[in-house]
Amino acid sequence: MxxxxxxxxxxxxxxxxxxxxxxxxxxxxxxxxxxxTNGPKAAGEDYRALVCIFLFGGNDANNMVIPTSAAEYLQYATGRTPALALPSASLLPISVSNTPGRTFALHPAMTGFQGLFNAGKAAVVANVGPLRAPTTRAQYQARGVPIPPDLFSHSDQQAQW
Missing domain, CATH: 1.20.5 (Single alpha-helices involved in coiled-coils or other helix-helix interfaces)
Incomplete structure (x- = not known):
């Protein structure tokens, strides 16, 4: 026994x-x-990869890439508590060419990523997820568009990704 x-x-x-x-x-x-991927490369080959890093919710993405034009920064700062909103003077500016009239910056701890981004060696892929169609708040509330099952359940969204 x-x-x-x-x-x-x-x-x-x-x-x-x-x-x-x-x-x-x-x-x-x-x-x-x-x-x-470690095999020999042809001369001049420009290899690119999409690397997804899954942090199990361990990232505050709203404090990672921050809009810095006056109106958008104000919207960012007022939408967060004073303890969470980063001061604009502490942000790391990045060179974005495909968003005319809009400017962005990174969290102050992302100096390495800032260099890679500005050199064209890294990118940000934002606002991705399992939605089935572009959806506004009004459409969601009116149930006018198809939505993924269990939309606000983190564990289900992880499984669908």
Missing amino acids: IDRRNFLKRLATAGVATAGLGAWHDLQRIAAAAAL
């Missing part, structure tokens, strides 16, 4: 082993993908 203490030890060991196997499988998939 197994006592409670040994049962709990074995249960914990099995849980750690199961988690480790899942991580090992993920590492193998990453290594296989890396092997496909």
Whole structure:
């Protein structure tokens, strides 16, 4: 007969082993993908990749890329509490050419990304998600457009992405 203490030890060991196997499988998939891209490159080849980093909700995207034109910054700042709105003087400006009349900046901690962005080596892909069609608040409230199932459930949105 197994006592409670040994049962709990074995249960914990099995849980750690199961988690480790899942991580090992993920590492193998990453290594296989890396092997496909590490081959020799042709002269002058301009390789680009879309890298998605999933942070499990650990990013305040509203404080990552911030509009800095006067009216838009005011809207940003008034829509956040004073403790969350970043002072405009602390922001890192970026060179955006495809939004005439609009200017943007990055969070002060994103100096490395600022350099990559301004050099054309990185980009921001904003406002993406599982919506089925462009949707306004009025359309959503009137149920006039199809919406994804469980729209405000984070775990369901993660699964759909």
